[in-house]
Amino acid sequence: MIVPTEEAVRRAANRDELSWVLRDSLQLVARQAELESYEIPRDFLVETEPFSVENGLLSEIRKDLPPRLKDRYGDRLEALCPRACCSPTAATPVS
Known part of the structure; x- marks a missing residue:
């Protein structure tokens, strides 16, 4: 479950774009933290x-x-x- 900031919701054109932006952000943070693949959620729910x-x-x-x-x-x-x-x-x- 991810609850994005109001700014992230406003920036996204639609819910699909918001999900992709959040997924990219999650992957970036995971790489920076050197997480193993099993430590990174494959999917998630977005709750605005x-x-x-x-x-x-x-x-x-x-x-x-x-x-x-x-x-x-x-x-x-x-x-x-x-x-x-x-x-x-x-x-x-x-x-």
Whole structure:
């Protein structure tokens, strides 16, 4: 999940362009940090509305509320992950 700055959202012509700009930026930072390929997200969701108390994604003390985040983004995040890595039995050895 990436929540871009308001400036990044304004600069992009559309959501696809915003995703490409964010992907390029992520790759640049990953190269600079010398990250391994497995440390770099292959895909991500873009949320242009920041998490807030008002939209119910943060508590009154400004901490994430995992159950609400899961309710709002769970299906979309699971769709990004290949079935093999998300399956509860994916890591189960075959006997």
